[in-house]
Amino acid sequence: MDFSEDILCTKSHEYILKGDLCTVGLTDYAIDQLGDIVFLELPEVGDEFAKGDVFANIESVKAASEIYMPVSGKIAEVNTALIESPEALNEDTYENGWLVKIEPTGDEDEFADLLTYTEYKEEVE
Amino acid sequence: MVKETYLHDKHVALGAKMVDFAGWHMPVQYSSIIEEHKTVRENVGLFDVSHMGEVFVSGKDATAFLNKVVPQDIEKLAYEKAVYCQLPNKNGGLIDDLIIYKLGIEYYLVICNASRIDEDLNWLVRNKRGMNVKIDNQSHNYSLLAIQGPRAIDLVRKMGYNIPSQQSFTIKPAIIEGIKLLASRTGYTGEDGFELLVENEYSEFLWDKILEEGKEFGIKPIGLGARDTLRLEAALHLYGNDLDENTTPVEAGLSWSIPKDKTADYNGKEIIMSQIANGVSKKLVGLAMLDKNIARHGYDVYFNGEKAGHITSGCVSPSTGKNIALAYVKNIKEICTDAVVQVMIREKLHDARVVKRPFVQKRNRVK
Structure with a gap:
């Protein structure tokens, strides 16, 4: 499945796919830049975060990085399988490599400054 | 340049x-x-x-x-x-x-x-x-x-x-x-x-x-x-x-x-x-993390609830599957091989064991 038409991205490399629950993950570009993923720390179901908050941590062999909420929301689902095998993110960061699903709790305005995938690619490349 | x-x-x-x-x-x-x-x-x-x-x-x-x-x-x-x-x-x-x-x-x-x-x-x-x-x-x-x-x-x-x-x-x-x-x-x-x-x-x-x-x-x-x-x-x-x-x-x-x-x-x-x-007041030790967390350069090391040093290098060790690090710690006899210390990672303490250096043995001797 190709999400790239539908996702919105942040400049800090998160993507969000809108739906009843919104799916949040890291872009393929971010994963490629990080290299071998070796550690992932995800929040608990029910945790609430504001737009821009750190909600997860990821580490590659090279470095540790923080992952930020693209919009405000409450964590509804967590991709727990990834915590056991974070290296799977190197294969696929969209279909099976999503991190959390959230219930947005902020205004619709919060989506306004997100980039389309095409805009995002232009920004980072 | x-x-x-x-x-x-x-x-x-x-x-x-x-x-x-x-x-x-x-x-x-x-x-x-x-x-x-x-x-x-x-x-x-x-x-x-x-x-x-x-x-x-x-x-x-x-x-x-x-x-x-x-x-x-x-x-x-x-x-x-x-x-x-x-x-x-x-x-x-x-x-x-x-x-x-x-x-x-x-x-x-x-x-x-x-x-x-x-x-x-x-x-x-x-x-x-x-x-x-x-x-x-x-x-x-x-x-x-x-x-x-x-x-x-x-x-x-x-x-x-x-x-x-x-x-x-x-x-x-x-x-x-x-x-x-x-x-x-x-x-x-x-x-x-x-x-x-x-x-x-x-x-x-x-x-x-x-x-x-x-x-x-x-x-x-x-x-x-x-x-x-x-x-x-x-x-x-x-x-x-x-x-x-x-x-x-x-x-x-x-x-x-x-x-x-x-x-x-x-x-x-x-x-x-x-x-x-x-003798000296600080010493370099090897650490192996006891969970999946990775100690990185600059993280603090604790022993018995007190700050005892800091990490200078840390990474995943692809050869051993462990997460390893080098740290400078207080030179006290309690911090010895097999002792357990803690590393502060994202505001939480994580256990690490003091291990002998090097972390891998040289298997391939010069022929």
């Missing part, structure tokens, strides 16, 4: 991710750090380490001069032998760590860290006053290619390397693929291997040739990312992380490299000898 080695375009053409390191635009990885790491442990890898400094020291007083600036005994260094050295300041703190090679009578090659060339040269010049010594920085004229791994010897032999029994930590003029170069049986990976010092104009040809001839041995180009995980598993110090101007070689666990019977005076000798005799 960021500098480029003569092999820069080769790295870009191979699809390497490039980063700025010590003022140089260098490949951090070509494919995957873990894959590259395993290639060096199991087969053979090729590194461009041309960013490192090459300084030739010669003149009537060359031996006496070097003897004055390092704790190691250069008087006793035999022709074509190499010795791992440190460059202490007056307080015993380290300006750099070096390999010194004896190339001839009063003629030496000093290999230093890219990030420290300027500081080293400045210090060497300050120390040569009144002595008949020529300090010749040739870093810009030479490329350094490292071939590392258990198949390194098979590869260089296939390429016409003409020295049947070169020992570890020696340097020899050699001919490989018709190119005259200096072949040193040294490295920074914990594996057997060679470092080839070659004039810049031959480096691209040699790089291509090594990759071509190495195919049958499973060769891959290796970036600085895997160089770091390889050297950390071998518990080899990285200047700037594990060594600095406020740390003495005794604190850094390098007393093994310092002769106790050297008669000549050298910078920091009094402090270094007194620390060897009387």
